[in-house]
Amino acid sequence: MSTPVLKNRLQSDLTDAIRARDQVRSATLRLALTAVKSQEVAGSSARELSDDEVLAVLRTEVKKRREAAEAFAAAGRPDRAERERAEQEVLESYLPAQLTEDELTGLVAEAVAQAAASGQTGTAAMGRVMGLVRARTGQRAEGGRVAAEVRRQLQG
Structure with a gap:
């Protein structure tokens, strides 16, 4: 190898x-x-x-x-x-560029809307939304940042 x-x-x-x-x-x-x-x-x-x-x-x-x-x-x-x-x-400097706050907010908003369209809302949709967002962000956003934004949008 x-x-x-x-x-x-x-x-x-x-x-x-x-x-x-x-x-x-x-x-x-x-x-x-x-x-x-x-x-x-x-x-x-x-x-x-x-x-x-x-x-x-x-x-x-x-x-x-x-x-x-x-x-x-x-x-x-x-x-x-x-x-x-x-x-x-x-x-x-060796890591891929991270998503900006605006990009992350937009991705989370899309995932929240998608979860709401399938009938999941509020904090009960946290797992579904996290799965959708993590699939889209990959390694370009830390899990903690993603979770905080998802929690903020689901509660707000």
Whole structure:
């Protein structure tokens, strides 16, 4: 099996960052590659991750950075929070573009209307609407963002 394109890109970007002496980028890419390798050896047998699986690992790492930045900011550590945000930005550059709030609102409104047309309304339609929206958004919107918007539109 050939090495996934995204993993190769991470490795070559790490080499470039080291040569450029970009400490934040090189440290972040090292951590990301370590997370990918950890995932590859997890389970009963080692295997190579596909690009989609590497993206899933990167998404998890972005979420960790966001939560850590929030925790550091709440604890009065703006320096550490800024470092986490910088790492988050580096990792987000490898992810597909996220939907804007307007695009997400429009997709959710369509799904709510579709569920209402089939007789499901209110919070009881949450599962159906989530299924419709997740099918349309794929990986371009976080589940938490989608759920919050669906809940907002179903209650409002």
